[in-house]
Amino acid sequence: xxxxxxxxxxxxxxxxxxxxxxxxxxxxxxxxxxxxxxxxxxxxxxxxxxxxxxxxxxxxxxxxxxxxxxxxxxxxxxxxxxxxxxxxxxxxxxxxxxxxxxxxxxxxxxxxxxxxxxxxxxxxxxxxxxxxxxxxxxxxxxxxxxxxxxxxxxxxxxxxxxxxxxxxxxxxxxxxxxxxxxxxxxxxxxxxxxxxxxxxxxxxxxxxxxxxxxxxxxxxxxxxxxxxxxxxxxxxxxxxxxxxxxxxxxxxxxxxxxxxxxxxxxxxxxxxxxxxxxxxxxxxxxxxxxxxxxxxxxxxxxxxxxxxxxxxxxxxxxxxxxxxxxxxxxxxxxxxxxxxxxxxxxxxxxxxxxxxxxxxxxxxxxxxxxxxxxxxxxxxxxxxxxxxxxxxxxxxxxxxxxxxxxxxxxxxxxxxxxxxxxxxxxxxxxxxxxxxxxxxxxxxxxxxxxxxxxxxxxxxxxxxxxxxxxxxxxxxxxxxxxxxxxxxxxxxxxxxxxxxxxxxxxxxxxxxxxxxxxxxxxxxxxxxxxxxxxxxxxxxxxxxxxxxxxxxxxxxxxxxxxxxxxxxxxxxxxxxxxxxxxxxxxxxxxxxxxxxxxxxxxxxxxxxxxxxxxxxxxxxxxxxxxxxxxxxxxxxxxxxxxxxxxxxxxxxxxxxxxxxxxxxxxxxxxxxxxxxxxxxxxxxxxxxxxxxxxxxxxxxxxxxxxxxxxxxxxxxxxxxxxxxxxxxxxxxxxxxxxxxxxxxxxxxxxxxxxxxxxxxxxxxxxxxxxxxxxxxxxxxxxxxxxxxxxxxxxxxxxxxxxxxxxxxxxxxxxxxxxx
Ligand code: SF4
Numbered sequence: 145x146x147x148x149x150x151x152x153x154x155x156x157x158x159x160x161x162x163x164x165x166x167x168x169x170x171x172x173x174x175x176x177x178x179x180x181x182x183x184x185x186x187x188x189x190x191x192x193x194x195x196x197x198x199x200x201x202x203x204x205x206x207x208x209x210x211x212x213x214x215x216x217x218x219x220x221x222x223x224x225x226x227x228x229x230x231x232x233x234x235x236x237x238x239x240x241x242x243x244x245x246x247x248x249x250x251x252x253x254x255x256x257x258x259x260x261x262x263x264x265x266x267x268x269x270x271x272x273x274x275x276x277x278x279x280x281x282x283x284x285x286x287x288x289x290x291x292x293x294x295x296x297x298x299x300x301x302x303x304x305x306x307x308x309x310x311x312x313x314x315x316x317x318x319x320x321x322x323x324x325x326x327x328x329x330x331x332x333x334x335x336x337x338x339x340x341x342x343x344x345x346x347x348x349x350x351x352x353x354x355x356x357x358x359x360x361x362x363x364x365x366x367x368x369x370x371x372x373x374x375x376x377x378x379x380x381x382x383x384x385x386x387x388x389x390x391x392x393x394x395x396x397x398x399x400x401x402x403x404x405x406x407x408x409x410x411x412x413x414x415x416x417x418x419x420x421x422x423x424x425x426x427x428x429x430x431x432x433x434x435x436x437x438x439x440x441x442x443x444x445x446x447x448x449x450x451x452x453x454x455x456x457x458x459x460x461x462x463x464x465x466x467x468x469x470x471x472x473x474x475x476x477x478x479x480x481x482x483x484x485x486x487x488x489x490x491x492x493x494x495x496x497x498x499x500x501x502x503x504x505x506x507x508x509x510x511x512x513x514x515x516x517x518x519x520x521x522x523x524x525x526x527x528x529x530x531x532x533x534x535x536x537x538x539x540x541x542x543x544x545x546x547x548x549x550x551x552x553x554x555x556x557x558x559x560x561x562x563x564x565x566x567x568x569x570x571x572x573x574x575x576x577x578x579x580x581x582x583x584x585x586x587x588x589x590x591x592x593x594x595x596x597x598x599x600x601x602x603x604x605x606x607x608x609x610x611x612x613x614x615x616x617x618x619x620x621x622x623x624x625x626x627x628x629x630x631x632x633x634x635x636x637x638x639x640x641x642x643x644x645x646x647x648x649x650x651x652x653x654x655x656x657x658x659x660x661x662x663x664x665x666x667x668x669x670x671x672x673x674x675x676x677x678x679x680x681x682x683x684x685x686x687x688x689x690x691x692x693x694x695x696x697x698x699x700x701x702x703x704x705x706x707x708x709x710x711x712x713x714x715x716x717x718x719x720x721x722x723x724x725x726x727x728x729x730x731x732x733x734x735x736x737x738x739x740x741x742x743x744x745x746x747x748x749x750x751x752x753x754x755x756x757x758x759x760x761x762x763x764x765x766x767x768x769x770x771x772x773x774x775x776x777x778x779x780x781x782x783x784x785x786x787x788x789x790x791x792x793x794x795x796x797x798x799x800x801x802x803x804x805x806x807x808x809x810x811x812x813x814x815x816x817x818x819x820x821x822x823x824x825x826x827x828x829x830x831x832x833x834x835x836x837x838x839x840x841x842x843x844x845x846x847x848x849x850x851x852x853x854x855x856x857x858x859x860x861x862x863x864x865x866x867x868x869x870x871x872x873x874x875x876x877x878x879x880x881x882x883x884x885x886x887x888x889x890x891x892x893x894x895x896x897x898x899x900x901x902x903x904x905x906x907x908x909x910x911x912x913x914x915x916x917x918x919x920x921x922x923x924x925x926x927x928x929x930x931x932x933x934x935x936x937x938x939x940x941x942x943x944x945x946x947x948x949x950x951x952x953x954x955x956x957x958x959x960x961x962x963x
Contacts, residue, residue, distance in 0.1 A: 146198060146201070146318075146319070146322045146344065146348075147200075147201040147203075147344060147347060148347075148351070149201070150195035150196075150201045150202045151193070151195075151201065151202050151203055152192055152193050152195050152202040153192065153193045153202060153203050153204040153208075153209060154190065154191070154192035154193070154209075155190055155191055155192075155204075155209040155210060155212075156182045156189060156190025156191070156192070157189055157190060158182065158184045158189040158190060159184075160184075162182040162183060162184045162189060162190065163183050163184050163185070164182075164183050164627075165180040165181065165182060165183075165192070166180060166181045166183060166608075166625050166626070166627035167180060167194075167623065167624075167625045167691050168180060168181050168607070168608065168623075168624045168625060168627065169495070169614060169622035169623065169624050169695075170204065170208040170211065170495065171211065171268065171495050171496075171607035171614070171624070172207045172208060172211055172495060172782045172787070172788075173205075173207065173208075173337060173338055173493070173494070173495060173782065174267075174298075174338065174491060174492035174493055174494060174495055174497065174498065174616050174617035175199065175200070175338045175339075175340050175341045175616060175617065176199050176495065176614070176616025176617070176618075176620050176622050176695065177193065177194075177197065177199055177200035177203065177204055177205075177208055177340050178193070178194030178196070178197025178199060178200060178622065178694050178695065179191050179192065179193055179194050179197075179204060179208065180192050180193075180194055181212065181608050181627040183627050183628055186628050186629070187216065187628060188212050188215045188216065188608050188627055188628055189212075190212060191204065191208070191209060191211070191212050192204075193208075194694065196694055197694040197695065198694060198695070199318060199340070199616070199620065199694075199695065200340045200344075203340050203343060203344075204340065205338075205339030205340050205343075205779075206339065206779065206780065206793075206794065206797070206945070207339075207779075207780070207781075207782055207788060207794065208339075208340070210788070210791040210793050210794050211607065211787060211788070211791065212607075212608065213790065213791040213792065213793075214589070214606065214786075214787040214788070214790040214791060215606050215607070215608055215609070217590070217790040219590060219591070219790075220589060220590065220603070220631060220634070221588065221589060221590060221591065221601065221603035221604075221634070222603060222631055222632065222633040222634060223235040223236070223237075223603060223633045224236045224237065224238055224240070224241035224242075224600065224601060224602050224603060225241075225598075225600070225601040226240060226241060226244060226599070226600055226601075227598065227599045227600070233591075233595065233598065233601060236600075238635070238643075241600050241601075241602060242643055242644065242647055243647070244600055245559075245585055245600060245644065246644070246647045246648055248556075248557050248583045249261060249285070249557055249648065250648075251556075252556040252557045252583075253285070255556065256554070256556060258285050258286035258287040258288075258536065259287050259288060259289055259536070259554070259555075260554060260555055260556045260557065261285050261287045261289065261555070261556070261557045261558075261559070262287065262289035262290075262291070262546050262555050262557070262558045262559065262582075263277055263280075263281050263285075263287070263289070263290050263291075263559045263561065264291050264292060264293070264543060264546070264558060264559065264560050264561070264563065264565070265277055265290075265291075265292040265293075265500065265505055265561040265562060265563070266292055266293055266294075266494070266500070266561055266562030266563045267292060267293060267294045267297070267298070267492070267493065267494025267495065267496055267497030267500055268494055268495060268496065268562050268563075269496060269500075269561065269562050269612075269637050270496060270499070270610070270612025270613055270614060270624070270637070270638070270664065271496065271499040271502070271503050271612065271613045271614065271615060271621070271668070271671065272612045272613065272638055272664045272667035272668055272671065273561075273612065273637045273638050273641065274496075274499055274500045274502075274503035274504070274505040275503040275504070275510060275667060275670075275671045275674070276638060276641045276642070276645075276659065276667060277290065277503075277505050277561070277641065278290065278503055278504035278505055278509070278510050279510075279528060279658065279659065280641060280644065280645050280650065280658075280659070282504075282509070282524070282534075282535055282536060283524075283528045283530045283534060283535060283650070283652075283658055284645060284648060284650035284658055285648075286534055286535075286536055287536060288515070288536035288537065288538045288539075288540065288541070289541055289546060289549075289555065290504075290505055290506065290507075291506060291507070291540075291541065291542060291543050291546060292497070292500050292505050292506050292563070293494075293497075293543075293563040293565070293568055294492075294493075294494070294497040294500050294501065294505075294506050295506065295542050295543050295872075295873060295874060295875075296460075296543075296568055296569070296874065296875060296877070297455075297456060297459055297460070297492070297493035297494070297497065297874075298459070298490075298491070298492040298493055298494075298497045298498065298501065299459075299501075299506060299507075299542070299872040299873065299874050300454075300458070300459040300464040300465050300468055300490070300869065300871075300872040300874050301314065301454070301459070301468070301490035301491065301492060301498075301501075302501045302506070302507070302508075302872070303465045303729070303871045303872035304465050304468030304469050304471075304472060304490060304871075304872070305472075305490065306724075306725055306726040306728060307465065307469050307472075307728050307729065307731065307752065307754060307871070308469055308472035308473075308476070308717075308751055308752055308753075308754070309472070309711075309712070309717045309718060309719065309751055309752075310717055310718035310719035310720070310723070310724035310725065310726075310728075310747070310752075311512045311679045311718035311723075311724060311725040312501055312502065312508075312512055312679070312680075312725060313502075313512070313619060313679050313680060313698070313711055314487075314488065314489050314490050314491075314617065314618060314619060314711075315475075315481055315482065315487035315488055315489070315710060315711045315712055316451050316481075316486065316487030316488060316489040316618075316710055317489070317618040317619065317620075317697060317709050317710055318341065318344070318489075318618050319484075319709050319710070320449075320451050320484065320485050320486060320487055320489065320709075320710055321341070321344070321345060321355075321451050321453075321489065322344070322348060323449065323484050323485035324354075324355050324449045324450060324451040324485035324486065325354060325355055325356065325447050325448055325449045325450070325485065326355055326356045326357075326358065326443060326444070326447040326449065326450045326451075327345065327355040327356070327357050327358070327450075327451050327452075327453070328357075328358045328360065328444070328450065328451070328452040328453070328471075329357065329358070329359045329360065329361075329367055329371070329453050330360045330382075330452055330453065330454045330457065330458050330467075330471060331360060331361060331382065331454055331455055331456060331457015331458035331459070331467075332367070332453045332454055332455035332456075332457065332458070332491060333361065333363075333365045333366070333367045333455070333457070333776065333777070334367050334453070334455075335365065335366035335367040335369075335370060335779070336365065336366055336367070336777060336778060336779040336945070337455060337456075337493070337777050337779075338491070338617075339779060342367065342370070345357070345370075346370055349370075355451075356372050356373075356443060356447070357370065357371040357372050357373070358371065358372070358373045358375065358440055358443065358444075359371035359373070359374050359375070360375045360377065360382075360385065360457070361374070361375075361376065361377075361457055362376060362377055362378065362379050362457075362774065362840070362841060362844060363376075363774075363776075363804075363839050363840050363841075363844075363846060364376070364838065364839045364840075365839070366779075366945065373436070373439065373440060373443070375430075375432050375436065375437075375440055376431070376432065376841065377430040377431060377432055378429070378430055378431040378841070379761070379772045379774055379844065379878060379879050380461060380462075380463075380760060380761035380764070380878075380879045381429055381430040381431070382457075382458055382461060382463060382467035382470075383463045383466050383467050383470060383756055383757075383758045383759070384421060384425075384426055384429040384430055384758050385426060385430045385432065385437075386467060386470035386471060386473075386474070386756065387417070387418050387421040387426070387470060387756055387758065388421040388422070388423060388425070388426025388427075388430070388437060388441075389426075389437070389440060389441050389444060389474065390418055390421075390470065390473060390474055390477065391418040391419065391421045391422065391426075392423060392437070392438065392441030392445070393441055393444055393445045393474065393477060393478065394415060394418065394477070396441065396442065396445040397445075398444075398445035398446070398477075398478060399477050399478070400477065400478055400479030402479075403476070403478075403479030403715075404476070404477060404479075404753075406715075406750075407476070407479075407715045407717075407750050407751060408476050408750050408751045408752070408753050409745060409746070409747050409750050409751075409752055409753065410745075410752050410753035410754060410755075411477075411753050413753075413754075413755045414473060414753040414754060414755050414756070416755065417755035417756060417757055423437050423438055423441075429758075431841075444474065444478070445478075447480075449480060449483070449484070449485030449486045450474075450475065450478065450480045450485075450486055451485065451486065451487060451488075451489055452471045452474070452475065452488050452489065453488075453489045453490070453491055454467075454468055454471060454488075454489075454490045454491060455491045455493065456493065456776065456777075456877070456878070457776075457878065458471075459872070459874055460874060460875065460876060460877035460878040461761070461869065461874075461876055461878050461879060462759060462760075462761050462762055462867055462868070462869055462876045462879070463758070463759050463869065464869040464871070464872055464874045465731075465869055465870075465871035465872045465874075466731060466732075466754075466756045466757070466759070466869075466871070467756075468488075468490055469731065469754050469756055470756040471488055471490075472488050472751075473753050473754065473756065475487060475488050476751050476753055477753070481712060481715075481751075482710060482711070482712035482713045482714070482715050483710075483713070484710075487710055487711075487712075489617070489618065491617045492616070492617040494783070495614050495616065496614035496615060496616075498615040498616065498617060498619070499613070499614055499615035499621075502615055502680045502698075503671070506540075507538075507540035507542075508540070508725055508726065509521070509524055510524065510671075510674050510675075511674050511675040511678040511679075511680055511681075512678050512679050512680055512718075512725040513678070513725065514724060514725050514726050514727065515536075515537050515538045515540070516537060516538065516726070516727055516736070516739070517721075517722070517724075517727075517739070518532075519722065521535050521537065524674075527673065527674050528652065528658070529652040529653055529654060529656075530652055530653055530658070531653055539736060542868065542872075542873030542874075543565075543569065543873075544570075544866055544868050544873060544875060545873065546558075547569075547574070547575060547578045547579075550578040550579070550581055550582055551578050551581075553581070555582055556582060556583060557582060557583045557585070558579065558582040558583070558584050558585070559585040559587070560584065560585060560586050560587065560594065560598075561587045561604075561637065562587060562588060562604065562637065563594075564588070564592040564593060564594045564783070564784040564786055564852070565579065565594055566579070566592070566593040566594040566596070566597065566852070567592070567593050567594075567783075567784035567849075567850075567851075567852035567853075567859055567861065568783060568784055568849070568861065569861060569866075569875070570861050570864040570865060570866040570875040570876070570877055571827050571861070571864060571865065571866040572859060572861040572862055573827065573828055573862065574827075574866065576596075576597060579594075579597040580597050583599050583600075584597050584598050584599050584600075585598070585599070585600050585602065586598035586600070586601045586602070587601075587602040587604050587637065587640060588601070588602075588603075588604060588786070589603070589604055589605075589606050589786065589787075590786055590790070592784065592786055592852075592854075593784070593852040593853055593854060593859075602635075602640055603633060603634045603635070604634065604635065604636065604637050604640065605630035605634050605635060605636040605637070606630070606787075607624065608624075608626070608627045608628060609626060609627070609628055609629065609630040609631075609634070609636070610624075610626055610630070610636040610637070610638070610664070611623075611624065611625050611626045611664045611665070611687075612624055612638070612664045612668075613664075613668060613687075613690065615698075616695075618697065619680075619697040619698050619708070619711075620695040620696065620697050620707075621682065621685060621690060621695060621696055621697070621698060621700075622690065622694075622695040623687055623690040623691050623695075625691075638664055638667065642659060642661075642662060645657070645658060645659045646659075665687050668685075668687065672685065675698075679698075679699065679711075679718055679725075680698045680699060681698065681699040681700070681701050682698050682699070682700055683700070683701055683702070684696075684699075684700035684701045684702055684704065684705050684707075685698075685700045693706070693707075697709060716749045717747070717749055717750060717751045719745075719747035719748065719749060719750060719751065719752060720747070720748050720749060721739055721742050721743040724742070727739055727741065727742035728742055728752070729870075729871050731754040731755060731756065731757070731871070732755075732757050732759070732870075733870060734869075734870025734871045734873075761867075761876060761879040762865070762867040762876070763826075763865045763867065763876075763879065763880055763881050764879075764881060765843065765881045765882075766881065768883060769824075769825060769826060769881035769882050769883050770843075770881075770883060771809075771843050771844065771845055771881070771882050771883060771884065772843060772844045772845065772879065772880075772881065772882070773823065773825060773844075773845050773846075773847065773863055773864070773879075773880040773881065773882040774840075774844060774845070774846050774847075774877075774878050774879065774880075775846070775847050775848065775849040775860040775861075775863075775864060775877050775878065776846065776848060776849065776878075777848065777849070777850065778798050778848045778850060779945045780794045780797040780798035780943070780945070781794060781798055781848070781850040782850075783850065784850060784852055785850050785851070785852075788850075789850075797943040798848075798850075798943065800832070800833070800851065800855075800858060800938070801830070801832045801847060801848055801850070801851035801858030801859075801860070802832050802833050802834070802835045802847070802848070803821060803823050803832050803833070803834055803835065803845050803846070803847050803884070804834075804835045804836075804837065804839060804840050804845065804846040804847075805834060805835070805836060805840060805844075805845055805846075805884065806836075806837075806838060806840050806841060806842045806843075806844070807836050807837060807838060808842050809842055809843065809884075810834065810836040811915075813884060813886065814886070814915060814916055814917070814918050814932075815834050815836070815884070815886060815916075816834070816836075816908070816912040816915050816916055816934070816937070817834060817835070817836050817912070818833045818834065818937045818938045819833065819834050819886070819912075819916075819934040819936075819937050820832065820833050820834075820887055820934065820935060820936040820937070820938060821833075821834050821884050821885065821886060821887060822884070822885040822886075822887055823845060823847065823863060823882050823883075823884055823885075824863075824882060824883050824884075824885060825862075825863035825864070825865075825880050825881060825882040825883075826865075826881065827862065827863060827864070827865070827880075828862035828863055829857075829862065829863070830847070830857050830858050830859060830860065830862055830863060831856070831857065831858075831887065832847065832851075832858050833937075833938040845882055845884065847860040847863070848860065849861060849877070861877075863880055863882055864876070864877050864880050865879070865880045886932075886934070887934065887935040887936070888916075888932045888933065888934060888935065889932075889933055889935055890930045890931070890932065890933070891905075891906075891930070891931045891932075891933045892928060892929075892930055893925050893926065893927055893928060893929045893930075893931060894927065895927050897925070898925075899913060899914070899923060899925060902925075902931065902933075906933045906934070906937070907937055908933070908934070908937055912937070913931070913933070916931075916932050916933065916934060917931055917932055
C-alpha cells in the first residue's frame with residue numbers, strides 16, 4: 145500500500161499570500177511527482193507538493209523543491225543569438241535567427257539530402273514537442289537522424305523491452321513496488337536519483353518490514369544503506385552476476401515450467417548459455433562472496449513476487465541491454481510478470497524521456513511503430529496524409545554514430561534541443577571537435593558549455609511557462625499547466641517548432657500545411673489518434689481528465705478509462721511480427737534482424753528468452769591506467785546543472801566535482817581528504833578534490849558527472865570512453881580506465897618553523913601534513929628538509945543528504961555497520 149498520508153512539502157519565497165497555485169508536475173527526474181506552482185505578481189515564487197497525487201502524496205525531494213529558482217535566474221537567455229564574422233554570439237531578432245536556420249536547412253537538403261540534418265533532443269520537454277519533432281523530422285525534413293540524450297540513459301530500457309516483449313513500455317509500476325515481497329534495485333541508486341520513490345519504498349518498509357531489498361551496486365550508496373542485501377560487484381560484471389543468479393534459480397528448481405512452456409520461447413538456448421556460470425565462477429568474476437550469491441539466489445527462487453528496477457548502473461555499460469534482458473529472463477523463468485507485485489520496472493532518467501521514446505523521438509516511429517515494417521509506415525503516412533515514400537525507414541543512428549557521420553562530413557546541420565552535449569557526451573573533446581564542424585542550432589534557456597559550438601542560439605521557455613504532458617518512468621502521463629508567460633523574447637519549444645514548420649512550408653499531399661495544430665492540447669488530440677490501437681493507446685485521455693485523476697498510466701482507452709496499472713496481465717506479449725515495435729536484434733552483436741528472421745521465431749504473443757553472453761568491457765584497468773573509473777549522479781544536481789546549478793541552495797550543497805576513492809587507496813598514495821588530485825584517462829584529465837571513504841571499492845574511482853568546464857575543468861566526460869552497447873547504442877560511462885596523480889609542491893623547512901606553523905600556511909591540519917609526507921612517530925623536522933605539500937586542499941565537503949524525513953527503522957545493513 146502506498147503512502148498512508150499526505151505531507152505537503154513546500155518551498156515558497158513570497159511577501160504575503162501568493163496570487164495563485166497552478167497545477168503541474170516536477171520537471172527534474174522520471175519519478176513524476178505532482179506539484180503546484182506558486183505565482184505572485186506574474187512571477188513563479190515557489191512550489192508545493194500535490195497531496196492528492198498518488199505518486200508522491202505531496203512529498204518533494206530537494207531538487208523538486210528548488211527547481212523553480214532557475215526560472216528567475218538573471219542570466220536567462222532573452223533573445224536569439226547568431227555567431228557573427230568575428231566568432232561572437234550576438235543578439236538577433238527571431239526573424240533573423242529562424243530565416244538563417246531555414247536557409248541552412250534548405251542548403252543541406254539540396255546539397256546532401258535529408259540525412260544531412262540531425263535533430264538531437266532531450267528528456268526534459270513535453271510529449272507534444274517530441275511528437276512534433278517526429279512529424280517534422282520524418283514527414284517534413286525526411287531525415288531518420290532523430291535522436292535524443294535519452295540515448296545516454298533510458299535507451300536501454302526501450303531496447304531490452306523490445307527484445308523480450310516486442311514493444312516498449314515498462315511492465316510493472318510503482319503500485320507493484322508497493323505490493324512486492326522482494327525488490328531488486330539493480331544499478332539503481334534510487335535514494336539519490338529518485339528521492340521520493342525511495343522515500344515511498346522506505347515508508348512501507350518501516351510500517352510493514354517489506355519489501356526485502358536487494359541492492360546491486362559496486363558502491364555503497366545511500367540506497368545500499370537502506371537495503372537488506374548488498375551485492376557489491378566489480379565494475380562491468382552485471383551479466384555474469386545475473387547469469388549466475390539465474391543458473392542458481394534453475395538449479396534450485398524454482399523455474400515456473402508451465403509459464404515457460406505456455407508464454408515464452410527460447411528457454412533451451414537461454415539456459416544452455418548459463419551453464420558455465422556456477423556460483424564459484426560467478427563469485428570469481430564478480431568479486432561477490434559465494435555465500436552472498438547463494439543467499440540472493442535463494443531469495444529470488446523463493447519469493448512469491450518480485451519487482452526489479454534498473455537504472456544507469458545497468459544501462460551505461462557495454463553489455464547494457466544484455467543485462468536488462470537477463471533481468472527480464474529472471475522474471476519470465478519465475479513467471480513473475482503481469483501479476484500484482486511483479487514485473488521488471490526498467491526506469492527512465494529524465495522527467496519525460498519515456499515520452500520521447502513513446503512519441504518516436506528516438507529511433508522508432510511514433511506510438512511504438514516499427515520503422516522496418518511497411519505496414520506501420522503506411523499507417524503513419526495515412527495519419528499524416530503524406531506519401532509513404534517520404535517517410536525514411538532508418539536504420540536508426542545513435543548519437544555516437546552521428547558523431548562519426550559528422551566526422552565523415554555526412555551531416556551539415558545539427559539541431560540541439562534542450563540538452564548540453566559538451567558536458568553529457570563521453571569523450572567530450574572528440575564530441576566538441578565533431579560538433580564544431582556542423583551548423584549547430586542550440587535551443588536552451590541559458591548559455592552552457594555547448595554554446596561554444598553554437599552558430600545560432602534560440603531562447604526557450606522553461607517549466608511553468610508552457611503547457612503540455614510528460615510520461616514518467618512507470619507510464620504515467622502527467623499534465624503541466626502554464627503558470628506564467630515566458631519572459632519577453634522567449635518562446636516555447638512547441639512554438640519554435642511550429643514556426644520552423646511554417647517557414648519551411650511543409651505540406652501534406654493535398655497541399656495543406658503538414659502541421660495544422662497551433663496549441664499543445666491540439667497537438668495532444670492529434671497524437672491520441674496516432675496512438676490508437678498501439679500499446680501506448682491514449683485515446684481515453686484528455687487534459688482535464690489528467691488533472692482530475694492526477695495522471696493516468698497508458699494504455700488509457702474506452703475499455704480502460706482509468707488506465708493500466710501493469711502490462712501483460714493477460715500474458716499476451718507484443719511479439720507478433722506484424723504488431724511488434726521492432727524485429728529485434730541479435731542479442732550478442734546488435735545486428736538488426738529481418739522480418740523473416742523475426743517471424744521465424746514464431747513468438748506470436750509469447751515473450752522471448754534470450755541467451756545472455758558475457759562481453760567484458762572494452763577498456764579495462766592496466767598499464768598506465770591501473771584503476772577503474774565510474775561516474776554517476778549526486779542527489780543535489782540534475783545532469784549538467786543547467787537548472788540545478790542556478791538554484792542557490794542546490795549549488796551551495798554541492799558546488800564542485802570530486803573524486804571518491806577508497807581509504808586504503810588514499811593511504812597507499814598518501815592522499816588526504818580535500819586534496820586536489822588529477823585523474824587521467826587515455827582521453828583527458830580533470831583536477832578535483834579527493835573524497836575518501838569506503839563507499840567505493842579498492843581500485844575504483846567515482847566522479848559525479850554533473851560538472852563541466854564552466855568554472856574549472858571538472859568534467860567527468862573528459863575521461864570517459866565512448867564505446868557503446870551494440871543493442872541500445874548507449875555509451876559506456878560506467879567503465880573506463882584511469883590513474884590518479886598527486887599535485888604537489890615542495891616546502892623547504894626554514895629555521896624556527898614547526899609542523900603546526902607549516903600546516904597552517906597551507907590550510908592543512910598537522911595530521912594531514914604528516915600523512916602527505918608519510919611521517920611516522922617520532923615526528924621531527926630539520927632545517928632544509930623538503931616537505932611535500934598539496935597544491936590545493938579544498939575544505940568544502942559535499943553536504944551529506946538524509947534521504948528521508950520520516951524516522952525509519954534501521955535496516956540490517958545499517959545495524960551491521962554499527963556493531
Ligand atoms: S523525486 Fe524527482 S520528480 Fe519527485 S520531486 Fe524529486 S526530482 Fe522531482
